[in-house]
Amino acid sequence: MDEAAIRLKMSHISKSFGGVEALRGVDFTLRRGEIHALVGENGAGKSTLMKIIAGVHAGFEGEMLLDGAPVHFHSARDALKHGIGMVHQELSVVPQLTVAENVYLGVQPITRLGAVDWAAMNKGAREQLQKLGLDLDPRMILGDLPIGIQQLVELSRVLFSGASIIILDEPTSALSPPEIERLFRSLRSLRDQGNSIIFISHFLEDVLAIADEITIFRNGRKVVAAPVTPEIDKAWIIQRMIGKGHEELESSYLGDITLASPKGARTVLEAEGLSKAGAFRDVSLTVKGGEILGIYGFMGCGQIELARALFGKLKCDAGLLKLDGAPHKLSNTARAAKAGIAYVPESRRSMLFHHEPIYKNTSIAILERLSRLWLKPDAERKIARQHIESLSIKTPGTEALLGNLSGGNQQKVGVAKWLTYLPKVLILSEPTRGMDVGAKEDVVKIVRNLRDQGVGIIIFSTEPETVLSLADRIMVMRKGTVSQEFADETISKDRLLAAA
């Protein structure tokens, strides 16, 4: 490789957030006309590095050279001017606007009179989307379309913006296999035109299918950078991604998990024919005490809605729910909590009170059992102390504001608030999303421990590793229905994905 082909060279990059080092002396090189995959566990630092390149994080240490000249971007707009565009993991589309308006967000074509040139915009949007294999009316409201299509619209916005360095953060997580194939075709054609693409993904199959070069991160450091050759396979990547001493987690990545459901346990939760228009239909499931049921599906397959419905947050159109054999009405979350259903939602923001101390966060769900009328703050603090100790939550104390804790510790608080009195059923939605390896293993331990105490647990996840590493029985959802159930058998990630 000659030096002229190097577009971007980053040396000794370090970046920390409030004392926590996200990147430690990282080097990274991107060449013209390559698709460069970046892999690593959540929290390994890959997104941080990309946000530095894309100008989102302005403050960092180290040197960044673009086409041989030192650069330092202060905003995303700044980076875009230099031809660097990024598609973030979280969708940043405007669902109220049309498809075309989203494709041309911020760069709408203008007629000579200064009005928006709708005809040009609709025509251009249609052509762009056709390159990604999408044939749809650009005048449709984006929010009415499935999440996978919304993601493709967002991708097309950056892919065809003229950027010569394109960063894609988890672009395939919400896409179906044919959509992924069409995206890859576009990426290859962009690469062959001399553009450089950085591809961040947890889906190692996707990485191996598309990448020319791979860089692996672990705990804020670069582990290795290498061209993708036939010798490189999933096992090779995983070994470097998670390091030594995580054999259990490793096995969940490599597949072949033997499922064994507990024998003779009683059924605690039984759902029959649950339906909700536009989300899921005719879903039936049972969970036994001391069993972990994993429900896997692609994003947008209805499993998040199903999880909410089981907790009474979302009203079902039809269906029955029985708890310990007795019918249970799914009217609101207060009733569900009282009946012994606990729920940990996928987003920490929607389950915790960031401006309140820890003890108020751990007591909120059980206040009714702690006090009738008057609060008992000492009892609340005592409970908080017990949780801090038993779950090894890292915090200065019970009075610390939740917002000052790290993500993994916040997640533990979110689980802890349901553990003072053991629930009958614990529903976890995406329990390990956005966590580093250590925090993930802690969650796995906590959940297994609860199962062993007889709690019936349902895990909803779009990450196959999470489901495989935890579940005793697995149901796969596809487009709102249960497509397959795996029990008492050996299963690999491939079979799981094939069913979704």
Added chain:
Amino acid sequence: MTSTSEARPARQSVGDWFRNQLSNIAPFLTLLFLVAFFSFASSSFMSFGNLQNILQQVSITAIIAVGLTFVILTAEIDLSVASVANATGIVVAFFTLQDASVNIANIPLAGGFAIILAIATCVALGGITAIGVTRIGIPSFIMTLAMLQICDGISAMLVRGQIAYAVPSLVGELGSGSIFGIPWLIIVAALALLIGHVVLTYTRFGRYVYMVGGNREAAEYSGVNVKLIIAAVLMISAFCSGLAGMLGVAYFGSAQQNEFGTYLLDAIAAVVVGGTSLFGGRGGIGNTIIGLFVLGVLNNGLDHINIDSFLKILIRGLILLAALIINIYAERLRVSRSASH
């Protein structure tokens, strides 16, 4: 690198403290400034008699503001408070025997019944608001705007442009009587503030009010019956307004339409000037008390320095605007700090 990372926590904690307390510090400094200013500008301002004046002048507002504090803490709003007060005051007069000169087709009842009917009226009005907001899902801003109009309508229908004077003797005593030289009205307002504070600070319900305001979604995901809490605060607000309305009629000495006109703005101003967040979850009765004093001192002090009475209205508006700006900035500082973590 090392030195900056060491210096950072200390600087952050002072900054954090200031940011967290900004919404409490600013109103208190405002109050001190106003007291100092009026003491300097007017010789008659600083006296025990004038303190009692100020207290009496803010008492009606205080009772309304107690209920409104509950509502604003849940990040909702109640624009119907003054109208509910007016309607309730008129209802209690409507069921009281009036002087022959008063030309109202009213229904005289024994004093106790009149009071019970008036309280039932304000609670029922609050109940309708609660149903509209929690069951039907109308935003409280719009729902209470409609209730404002409905209550004004009830008031208009009952008095038909006339003025009633008589109220039940209990209401008359509490609204305009005094004990050991202290007006009952001040005592009732102080009790209302005290009860409000105790409920918000020391009861489970009070905790739910703060948590629903702090993060409604998280409260719901924690099994808190959010709709029930919001319905309850709207009904508490209506009850407080009704109480203020009854006592207000006795305090003013008459029941007529539009006599609580300024109280909506005053009550909202007291709560917000005091530093209770319009976004919910932060603040409380302590803040409302400071806010009441700021408004009370301002209104009273402007009378003492002989200022153009038209300018007075403008000054009140500017003070409210300043408080709103501080309120929004305090919230923004807090949010930006928590987002950096």
